[in-house]
Amino acid sequence: MHNITPYSSPTYFIYLLLLLSPIMIGLYNGKRFRVYETFATVIILITAFFGGNMSQGISLICYILFEMVLVLSYLRYRTKENSKNNFWVFFWSVILAIIPLVFVKIDPLLNNATISLFAFMGISYLTFKSVEMIMEIRDGAIKEVKPWEFIRFLLFFPTITSGPIDRFRRFQKDVLKVPSREEYVxxxxxxxxxxxxxxxxxxxxxxxxxxxxxxxxxxxxxxxxxxxxxxxxxxxxxxxxxxxxxxxxxxxxxxxxxxxxxxxxxxxxxxxxxxxxxxxxxxxxxxxxxxxxxxxxxxxxxxxxxxxxxxxxxxxxxxxxxxxxxxxxxxxxxxxxxxxxxxxxxxxxxxxxxxxxxxxxxxxxxxxxxxxxxxxxxxxxxxxxxxxxxxxxxxxxxxxxxxxxx
Amino acid sequence: MDVKAEIIAILKDVTGLDDVGSDPAENLFADGVLDSMATVEVLVAMQDKFGIQVPVSEFDRNQWNTVNKMVDRVGELEEA
Known part of the structure; x- marks a missing residue:
């Protein structure tokens, strides 16, 4: 077994569409099967990140937990009463958010590098999303994020490895509602x-x-x-x-x-x-x-x-x-x-x-x-x-x- | 001066174009009148003029792309 890069071959689409068909039938009938969506996400993430020696998958999990704690802590800081909105708290939050990516990028420069704690395919794109959230939380544009919503946004599998880079508030608008039959068609x-x-x-x-x-x-x-x-x-x-x-x-x-x-x-x-x-x-x-x-x-x-x-x-x-x-x-x-x-x-x-x-x-x-x-x-x-x-x-x-x- | 005239004055000042605002429904981004730099200048000028705060996160280009829409947005922000 090895990791399967999403969309890397035409046959991938046959399996993917089979896996997604219950979701599509649900949406066509005005329903979002949230549990099944989660199940499909897990399957795709396993094939993409846990196929080989699992190091990518473990990195992904650690990375997500790290960013989640960071973003939610910053949100808590910004939404408590009389939040000072200190520049340095914001600054260090952004630095912490990009540190895993910085390590991954510096890694090839070093011999026998081991500093990249979290190396996995698509780390850049997840970092863009985390930083976007921190910046919009600072501006007060994002006022509420549940842990589950954070994970769903970052791990949205169609775009996980190479984007396009969506924005949290835009994404929420789509996933929180079910499109009408007309819209979905x-x-x-x-x-x-x-x-x-x-x-x-x-x-x-x-x-x-x-x-x-x-x-x-x-x-x-x-x-x-x-x-x-x-x-x-x-x-x-x-x-x-x-x-x-x-x-x-x-x-x-x-x-x-x-x-x-x-x-x-x-x-x-x-x-x-x-x-x-x-x-x-x-x-x-x-x-x-x-x-x-x-x-x-x-x-x-x-x-x-x-x-x-x-x-x-x-x-x-x-x-x-x-x-x-x-x-x-x-x-x-x-x-x-x-x-x-x-x-x-x-x-x-x-x-x-x-x-x-x-x-x-x-x-x-x-x-x-x-x-x-x-x-x-x-x-x-x-x-x-x-x-x-x-x-x-x-x-x-x-x-x-x-x-x-x- | 009313808000619209003030906004047109700011746009003229920032872009250096005399005919800005002759069509208040013109899409300022699509027609290249405003770029990112000019946008920030306009926002800063509006902050000084109207005392409103427009964080970059709240700046959705589709909501600010014509003189008419700018007038509406400034009106909303002044009320808030």
Missing amino acids: ALLKTGTNRLMLGLLYKFIIGYIFGTLLLPKVSVLALSYQHQAPLGLSWWVLAYMYVYSMYLFFDFAGYSLFAVAISNFLGVKTPMNFNKPFKSHNIKDFWNRWHMTLSFWFRDFIYMRLMFFMMKKKLVKNRVTMANLGYLTLFLIMGFWHGETWFYIVYGLFHAGAMITNDAWLRFKKRHKKSIPSNKFTECFAIFLTFNVVCFSFLIFSGFLNTLWFS
Whole structure:
């Protein structure tokens, strides 16, 4: 036996849908079978985390208990009468919440590492959810969380390994009610469409780019390495596009599965992608690519940091302030992806792209009359954004690391 | 000045665009008038002007995306 990664093969869906069918029949008839939902969750978590040597599963349980104690304690602190809402209590709660993830991320840097107490697939996504709850509890937006509700939110299995990242209050709205027959039929329809599109994306298009083409292009790029300056032959360019297509179709396909299965359970998990390669600029791109992650960073890091800097008047100039915000956000995102030079450079590259983009938008605003805007400039903007994004994915892929350092 | 005029004045000041608010039903986020940074500036300016508190958690873009909706939200928060 080994761990079964959710959605990793087409047959997984047959078993999954069989397991979920009582829930779906229940919802169709206006009932939520809560006990059976729990049973199905346990089955899926066992196959995903307890299939191998159980270490992932044990980590998951310890992690959930740790975060639950933390979040509920903070909630208790914030909801008691005359709660002081001390900044440092909030600060340390957030630090404690991310510490397990930080350890997991630092682990690969150390030899014979043992510091990652809780390593399991999907720890990042559960950490995003916990931190979101702490921040909204601080704002007084979340006023009540039962232990059971916390566990249900974190362990919602359709999204447990790789998101999309839902928000607690939004999620509660869906699980606390049963959709009407009409609503549920509509959800089943959109869910089915998303599932089919996901199968096409991940198992056909993603497979063609990732499994058939990518290894070939990779071998070619490595074999022409010595005939081009810095090893950058035309095959590296081919690698860049093939990898970018693979990344999109694989991840968007996976996200469609997660949203589709959520829909079957009567939960409207937010979408993760909205035609990202149609973006007009890099800002537009981040509103369309891995949206639940970028909105999380926007709402819980960028906007809060801006608020803080503006209130404390730390930085006078608004442009400097916005740029500092971008640098912070994308550096954190880089470190979150992993502690390697190419993830950090990927973060810095996107921060640079955002800063440049903002400067261009300011320039455009000032010279509105003299800058043409037509079908051609629009196509050019899309083309340019697409290539900037693909180049960033080449950095992200780590292929340059293979090419230059190994 | 009424609330609507005040809000339009804040938006003009933050965005530097003269025609902001000419269509009070315009979606300010979809049309790129406001980005995250400008949003925070508008919220801070509204806090100073109207004495209301808008925590980031309560800031749902769909509830604040037009001048009309901003006027409604400020009205609600002032009453509370």
